[in-house]
Amino acid sequence: GESVGLHLPTLSVQEGDNSIINCAYSNSASDYFIWYKQESGKGPQFIIDIRSNMDKRQGQRVTVLLNKTVKHLSLQIAATQPGDSAVYFCAEIPLNTNAGKSTFGDGTTLTVKP
Amino acid sequence: DVKVTQSSRYLVKRTGEKVFLECVQDMDHENMFWYRQDPGLGLRLIYFSYDVKMKEKGDIPEGYSVSREKKERFSLILESASTNQTSMYLCATRSGGRGISFGSGTRLTVV
Incomplete structure (x- = not known):
């Protein structure tokens, strides 16, 4: 079946550095992706999304890159801050099919060292 | 912004008790979901509903049931x-071709 996975379970960076978190997906028909941030004890929060007709989307300090050729998604966080410490996971949300068929990665725990 | 409210942040229940987890959303979204989240297993879909009184099983429905009597409320x-x-339970909603919005979660401990 389809799966969405992250390459590394943990990532540690120095404050001020850029962070890159990766995700691989298996369904080549996937059409919509979201990155979520989840702080300890809280629910996931939407960070940024991208549709399959794009290969890059930028937000405030965050950029998502989509490489459909290799089915790879990445989240880049510029000038990482201590408040960025959280679990990040990607999600594949089918736009036009059964709403229950979304798939989620397990998450990468980002730790920002001061 | 969509607001998805789960009635409890933390619950402790005894084995054999009947437990109700409530979720309310304020954006008139058609689709509502219940997930559980466990270390190393990610998010797993328990049940979802695409309309009032409609429900579909997710990947792990055993031991659970749901109720959706009103559009804004979805109970597990x-x-x-x-x-x-024992797990973290997350309620979520979605409307049309947009992303999934989550509640803040209920951490349930069964002793």
Whole structure:
């Protein structure tokens, strides 16, 4: 079946550095992706999304890159801050099919060292 | 912004109790979901609903049931709680071709 996975379970960076978190997906028909941030004890929060007709989307300090050729998604966080410490996971949300068929990665725990 | 409200942040229940987890959303979204989240297993879909009184099983429905009597409210029911249902439970909603919005979660401990 389809799966969405992250390459590394943990990532540690120095404050001020850029962070890159990766995700691989298996369904080549996937059409919509979201990155979520989840702080300890809280629910996931939407960070940024991208549709399959794009290969890059930028937000405030965050950029998502989509490489459909290799089915790879990445989240880049510029000038990482201590408040960025959280679990990040990607999600594949089918736009036009059964709403229950979304798939989620397990998450990468980002730790920002001061 | 969509607001998805889960009635409890933390719950402790005894084995065999009937447990109700409540979720309310304020954006008139058609689709509502219940997930559980466990370390190393990610998010797993328990049940979802795409309309009032409609429900579909997700990947792990055993031991759970749901109720959606009104569009804004989606309840998850543990008929007889067991220790293996200790988990973080997340309610979520979605409308049309947009992303999924989550509540803040309920951490349930069954003792």
